[in-house]
Amino acid sequence: xxxxxxxxxxxxxRPASPPATARDPVNLPMIRRWCEAMGExxxxxxxxxxxxxxxxPGIVAPPAMLDVWAMAPYRPGGRTAEEGMAVLSLFDAAxxxxxxxxxxxxxxxxxxxxxxxxxxxxxxxxxxxEKRTALGIGHFVTLAYDFTVDGEPVGRMTFxxxxxxxxLAQPHxxxxxxxxxxxxxxxxxxxxxxxxFWEGVNQRKLLFQSCEGRLRHPPGPMDPLTGSLDFExxxxxxxxxxxxxVVMHQPRLPGFDYPLxxxxxxxxxxxxIVANMIDAAPEAVEIGRAVVADFVEIEPGYLLPAFRxx
Amino acid sequence: xKTVTVGQGLPELIxxxxxxxxxxxxxxxxxxxxxxHDKAAAQATGVPDIFMNILTSNGxxxxxxxDWCGPDARIAAVDIRLGAPNFVGDTMRITGExxxxxxxxxxxxxSGRNAIGEHxxxxxxxxxxxxx
Numbered sequence: 001x002x003x004x005x006x007x008x009x010x011x012x013x014r015p016a017s018p019p020a021t022a023r024d025p026v027n028l029p030m031i032r033r034w035c036e037a038m039g040e041x042x043x044x045x046x047x048x049x050x051x052x053x054x055x056x057p058g059i060v061a062p063p064a065m066l067d068v069w070a071m072a073p074y075r076p077g078g079r080t081a082e083e084g085m086a087v088l089s090l091f092d093a094a095x096x097x098x099x100x101x102x103x104x105x106x107x108x109x110x111x112x113x114x115x116x117x118x119x120x121x122x123x124x125x126x127x128x129x130e131k132r133t134a135l136g137i138g139h140f141v142t143l144a145y146d147f148t149v150d151g152e153p154v155g156r157m158t159f160x161x162x163x164x165x166x167x168l169a170q171p172h173x174x175x176x177x178x179x180x181x182x183x184x185x186x187x188x189x190x191x192x193x194x195x196x197f198w199e200g201v202n203q204r205k206l207l208f209q210s211c212e213g214r215l216r217h218p219p220g221p222m223d224p225l226t227g228s229l230d231f232e233x234x235x236x237x238x239x240x241x242x243x244x245x246v247v248m249h250q251p252r253l254p255g256f257d258y259p260l261x262x263x264x265x266x267x268x269x270x271x272x273i274v275a276n277m278i279d280a281a282p283e284a285v286e287i288g289r290a291v292v293a294d295f296v297e298i299e300p301g302y303l304l305p306a307f308r309x310x
Numbered sequence: 311x312k313t314v315t316v317g318q319g320l321p322e323l324i325x326x327x328x329x330x331x332x333x334x335x336x337x338x339x340x341x342x343x344x345x346x347h348d349k350a351a352a353q354a355t356g357v358p359d360i361f362m363n364i365l366t367s368n369g370x371x372x373x374x375x376x377d378w379c380g381p382d383a384r385i386a387a388v389d390i391r392l393g394a395p396n397f398v399g400d401t402m403r404i405t406g407e408x409x410x411x412x413x414x415x416x417x418x419x420x421s422g423r424n425a426i427g428e429h430x431x432x433x434x435x436x437x438x439x440x441x442x
Contacts (some may be wrong), residue, residue: 037334193333
């Protein structure tokens with residue numbers, strides 16, 4: 001289990017934030033405003049006689065307003081830190097800055113009456129394993145709210161949010177020249193599987209997935225032998241030998257120098273990787289020759305791995 | 311309790327998603343998250359415009375069922391799955407169908423769809439005839 005997940009799961013069963021008590025009791029002006037916004041015309045929410053005729057002791061609040069009463073106040077600049085939830089902040093700090101609510105369930109013990117003051121207490125109910133979703137990699141956090149009036153339970157709510165890493169940043173140059181615009185250098189497609197590799201390249205490191213000591217490349221979600229989704233990321237020394245190679249003459253794509261030696265290098269860690277040779281005469285490239293990894297800045301902020309003779 | 315059978319449909323409701331509707335709902339539900347009233351703040355998060363908050367979606371779902379069941383039924387629970395956001399300029403078409411009848415307990419399955427897809431899928435549980 002990741003350190004983040006361990007820290008987040010330590011919150012399960014504990015209050016996500018201190019209880020919040022409504023600043024105003026259940027009241028007619030707020031009910032009226034809610035009914036107007038929703039187009040609600042059920043008379044039991046506004047008319048005493050209609051409410052009694054329907055068997056209520058008097059005017060009652062729409063059940064969907066259960067979680068409205070104790071909401072955080074408006075404040076210029078947004079919520080205070082105390083009104084936030086530390087368990088969610090853990091994910092923000094780890095880069096899971098996206099948040100989207102996915103499920104809400106409310107159970108109403110009884111309808112709320114005018115004058116009642118609602119207190120809301122959220123408990124962290126669950127933190128999921130890491131999930132791959134359409135929005136990005138993330139964790140579902142489930143919060144269980146108890147609503148009380150003078151200690152009497154009046155309703156419950158479970159609220160599930162996804163905390164996710166927003167769509168992965170794709171490499172792009174800040175201000176491409178007119179020529180580069182016409183013939184942009186091809187870019188890798190950054191995916192959830194290979195993002196770590198390209199982040200490593202940007203730090204001039206060659207990173208590989210390792211499952212029980214077996215390194216693999218190109219990056220993928222699963223260990224080919226066991227099907228395991230678990231892996232560690234290890235840094236390679238960059239030393240290796242040419243396992244195979246080609247020298248590109250045609251077609252001549254813009255942005256490359258020709259003739260271009262492209263090598264398949266077997267690294268000393270046992271994993272193979274394809275990259276361009278640099279500072280090498282094509283005729284000097286031969287199978288078995290020792291090479292060492294380097295990094296070429298194609299455009300500002302866009303690096304590619306390459307090899308040169310050791 | 312009126313006669314209710316499984317499979318019975320509810321009349322559809324069309325909700326125009328205007329900026330006014332979104333903001334009115336956000337204020338009525340005490341929800342001051344800026345993405346529900348401030349277009350620039352919403353766009354800064356990578357979405358095209360302000361969008362409806364959950365409490366308002368819940369409000370429309372329950373108002374929709376309430377239009378149909380009237381004041382004699384009690385809303386006992388709601389179970390909501392959220393999907394495509396309701397952005398300004400869209401239209402939400404709400405449909406519903408009775409999915410369970412057991413004694414005086416009735417489930418209504420509600421779906422609110424917009425141009426992107428299903429905004430909300432909900433089951434509303436009603437208690438009918440049991441006057442408190």
